[in-house]
Amino acid sequence: MQRTSFADFHCSLARTLDIVGEWWTPLVLARIAVGLSRFDDLQRDLGVSRKLLAERLDTLVEHGVLTRRPYQHHPVRHDYVLTEKGADLIPAIMALIAWGDRWTADEDGPPLRLHHQRCQHDTEPTVCCSHCGEPIDYPDVVARSGPGAKNAPGTRVIADLLR
Numbered sequence: 001m002q003r004t005s006f007a008d009f010h011c012s013l014a015r016t017l018d019i020v021g022e023w024w025t026p027l028v029l030a031r032i033a034v035g036l037s038r039f040d041d042l043q044r045d046l047g048v049s050r051k052l053l054a055e056r057l058d059t060l061v062e063h064g065v066l067t068r069r070p071y072q073h074h075p076v077r078h079d080y081v082l083t084e085k086g087a088d089l090i091p092a093i094m095a096l097i098a099w100g101d102r103w104t105a106d107e108d109g110p111p112l113r114l115h116h117q118r119c120q121h122d123t124e125p126t127v128c129c130s131h132c133g134e135p136i137d138y139p140d141v142v143a144r145s146g147p148g149a150k151n152a153p154g155t156r157v158i159a160d161l162l163r
Contacts, residue, residue: 003022006018010148024046024048024052024053025056025059027046028042028046028057029065029082029086030090030097032066032081032082032086033082033087037079037081038079039077039078039080060080064085065085065086066086067081067083068080068081091125095125095127097110097112098124
């Protein structure tokens with residue numbers, strides 16, 4: 001089935017999902033973030049087809065989320081490394097993990113704990129205000145038009161609501 005491209009939507013969420021919204025992509029990025037950086041290791045850990053994994057990795061490299069770094073030359077094999085752009089996605093993935101820990105973990109608890117190296121404690125990611133540092137929840141935030149707001153695909157209804 002052909003996916004609909006969101007690249008032309010005038011919406012940051014849609015454009016982000018156009019790059020990382022395929023369901024294997026966050027799983028690939030999470031594995032790379034914890035140190036699984038080689039194709040064969042990723043494929044073995046995820047159990048995804050080689051073709052699909054290659055497509056996901058190619059897309060992430062094409063969009064500057066990952067970079068390839070050769071670790072062997074005959075035949076050429078690569079490590080996949082997060083770029084600055086890719087590292088900026090990891091907090092969003094951690095937020096999805098936290099949601100899954102709360103709503104999908106079985107009675108044994110979550111399968112993974114996130115450990116904050118700086119303070120040496122396990123942590124649960126939270127979304128905080130960039131101005132005051134306080135944690136924010138859904139009811140605490142309202143949307144307002146930004147400098148790039150336009151009446152374009154992906155924003156028509158939202159633009160009407162924000163008027």
